[in-house]
Amino acid sequence: MNKAEEILAKYKLKKTNFRLELIKLFQSSKSSFTADEINDKIKSTNDKVTIYRALSAFEKKCLIHRVPDKSNLIRYALCQKECSKIHHKHNHAHFICNVCAQTFCLDNIKLPQINDTSGFKINKTKLTLEGACPSCY
Amino acid sequence: MNKAEEILAKYKLKKTNFRLELIKLFQSSKSSFTADEINDKIKSTNDKVTIYRALSAFEKKCLIHRVPDKSNLIRYALCQKECSKIHHKHNHAHFICNVCAQTFCLDNIKLPQINDTSGFKINKTKLTLEGACPSCY
DNA sequence: AACACAAACGCAACATGGTTGCGTAAAAAA
């Protein structure tokens, strides 16, 4: 877990107050954020465009990844160290809490190996669990 | 596979040209439809509100169910016979084709049994596969 | 067949989430 400033430097992203705060926000939480939630938590910008563009930039640099969302919003979580600077490499499941509507990455669950025989070429497997998270259970 | 008219009668839905066509459309295909795709294929209405409300009504009667969509659109597929008139009961996987952006129900794949030990209470398991469907492979 | 009621339609207007264009500001590189 590097310092926010080192991360921005490493990924050749300019160091601005908002982006520093954004990285710290992601690092501070085990769950994930939508643009709207970010807007509520960070004061150094009020412009949603700034938020969306920072999220896109971070995603492109493999710093954060999209996770499923209860209401089909775009939601991001921090990437693990397996992601390189240019390549996402995720094989974990996600958990959606139906109480607080948060999404969590579950690193301890391994994805099933599916071999479909009906003519579908499978490239990716996504496993999403729903229920109640530890805080809401 | 009943006639469209019988289905509408069974579910106490009024028989209109559009809803008859809509049922037939779902029955004609192994995949699934968004409101926009329905609007392209059915001529008996031009109003998206009519489409959205019919889809909601069909979903409430457990005639169709929501399936995942590549672009986070609301997408529906026909229910199987296990769904009662008032209760959805699905435990199949879904396949998203990254070429044609269609979603298919995979009835031959059984969902994995997940026992999470980290304090998450799991109520539902969703398995979504991605790749190329038979027509696009 | 006529009536009455509820369900469905169709139009307008709205809500939400996300995107694009463009001029300006401000880091970082030279």
Next chain:
DNA sequence: TTTTTTACGCAACCATGTTGCGTTTGTGTT
């Protein structure tokens, strides 16, 4: 310090889906 490039911030836009409401049309009943 100058130049270059990235990020910001505002406005305007777009796409998907929803709500309200008056009108129409099935359908079940008299």
